[in-house]
Amino acid sequence: MRRDKHLRLLVTYIIFLLAANSFSSLLGEAASEKNTKKGGDQNGDQNVAAVPPAQASKLRYNHYRTTRCSKVESVVTTEVTKRSKRDPTLIAALLRLFFHDCFANKQCDASLLIKKMPKNEKTELHSGSNVGIKGLAFMDYLKTKVVESCNGSNIVSCADILALAARDAYVLASKRPAYPVLLGRLDGMVSLVKDADSLPGARTPINTIVSVFKDAGFTTEEAVILSGAHTIGEAKCKFFNDRLHNFLNTKKPDRTMDPALVEQLKKICPNMTANLESPAFLDQGTRRVFDKSYFVQVTRQRGVLQSDQNLFANAATKQFVTGLASGTEENFLSKFEKAMAKLGNLGATTNYKGNIRRVCSVLN
Ligand code: HEM
Incomplete structure (x- = not known):
């Protein structure tokens, strides 16, 4: 009898603990939602299906599925x-x-x-x-x-x-x-x-670029893969004109740039002071297509920014550039997608x- 009584007491105590726990987490969610509303204007519409309180630490696929914003x-x-x-x-x-x-x-x-x-x-x-x-x-x-x-x-x-x-x-x-x-x-x-x-710039040394990525949690390979975004888009003359006219104050072009590309880009950026805002395509191969062409260009000394070409001058990054240039499109694109997803999780x-x-x- 006595043992039964103890057992009942124990079970009641456990039930009480469980109930208290879920009650406090309910309170926590309510507070979190209230905070979001206060700062974020969630419209206060009672008919809207409950929006899970947004929390930077809880990213989910289909986060908005049960809300008015399901589309x-x-x-x-x-x-x-x-x-x-x-x-x-x-x-x-x-x-x-x-x-x-x-x-x-x-x-x-x-x-x-x-x-x-x-x-x-x-x-x-x-x-x-x-x-x-x-x-x-x-x-x-x-x-x-x-x-x-x-x-x-x-x-x-x-x-x-x-x-x-x-x-x-x-x-x-x-x-x-x-x-x-x-x-x-x-x-x-x-x-x-x-x-x-x-944020890295066109003239940031390659070691610094690698370490900036590392600080953000990315490997050297991922830094190279994400740089592959330069397969589309443009850069203004001011970011690379020194490579055409006066590299490291030599009054000569950068010797690591294909001379044919130097001449081509000089048509857009004729000297160190003119057309500073004029754009040139970062990938001189396939300009508006997202593909591995950027890496092929870099292996041919045809990177436009110094930071692009430096990926091929540094032993740690060069191996990845070579691999991406000679690999399949699928290889680069699937790796890029993974790296983009990882980028999107920063702060999560x-x-x-x-x-x-x-x-x-x-x-x-
Ligand atoms: C690795 C270090 C990087 C450096 C030093 C760098 C530097 C630059 C510079 C100087 C420009 C030209 C900006 C202008 O002319 O206004 C540019 C353009 C661009 N960057 Fe980067 N970038 C880097 C990484 C990335 C990454 C990781 C991405 C995306 C995942 C990215 C995406 C782009 C795109 C798409 C453009 C073209 C923008 C346009 O045409 O509007 N870059 N970058």
Whole structure:
């Protein structure tokens, strides 16, 4: 009898513990949702299927499936496809935007899109690496289209929209099936120029580039693979004109650039002071197609940026360039997709303070 009583007490105690635990986690979720609402304007619509409280640490496929925004992926795909037909430069712009956003503070939080901070602090957009970066207005437009398609609910973060738009840009240029994108990111509430200053530039030494990637959790091979994004898009003369006219103050071209390419590019960038903003294709092989041609060009000394060509001058990176150039398209593209997915997960475990911005370029 006594033993039975003890057993009953024990079972009651365990049930009590379990109940208390789930109650406190319910409370936690409610608080988290409240915080999101406070900062992020989730519309307060009681009829909307419950949005799982967005948490930077819990990205999921189909994050919006049970919400009013269940069609977000197709909306983004439609809009990116439509606009890029009118303006093919959008594809490269979206890929670069995504990389610069994710790398700046190692968080894919759309902080790059913020134009102004409350105390006028300089934002990521003020960084030299981001001067003239394209695609900002399109992101604001895309956000309005997404909200419209969600019957006015502001549920999808700009960070998620950017991750989807970059994926779609890649799919359009590579003609590959869409790779799945984890969703549920929050939009960052801070954008500071210092966070973007670590972004690599055209004249950043190769060792520094490798270590910047390493700091963000990427291997040397992944750094090379992601650089393959330069298979599309353009660079302005100011980023490579020294290689044509006055490399390392020698008043001569860079000897690691194919002389035929030097002559070709001189037509766009005739000297060190003219046409500084004129663009040249980064991949002089297949210009608007997402393929391994960039690596083939680099092995032929036809990389446009010094940072591109340096990938072939450094023993650690050269082996990967050679492998990607001689491998199949499938080899490069499948590796690129994996690296892009990894890029999109930056910040996923940091639980940064975030919300859902109403306008991507403006803090709520
Ligand atoms: C490895 C270090 C990298 C360096 C040093 C670098 C540097 C640059 C520079 C200087 C430009 C030309 C910008 C201009 O003329 O305004 C550029 C363009 C571009 N970058 Fe990178 N980049 C790097 C990695 C990446 C990565 C990892 C991606 C994407 C995953 C990327 C995507 C692009 C694209 C698509 C363009 C063309 C943009 C356009 O045409 O609008 N870059 N990059």
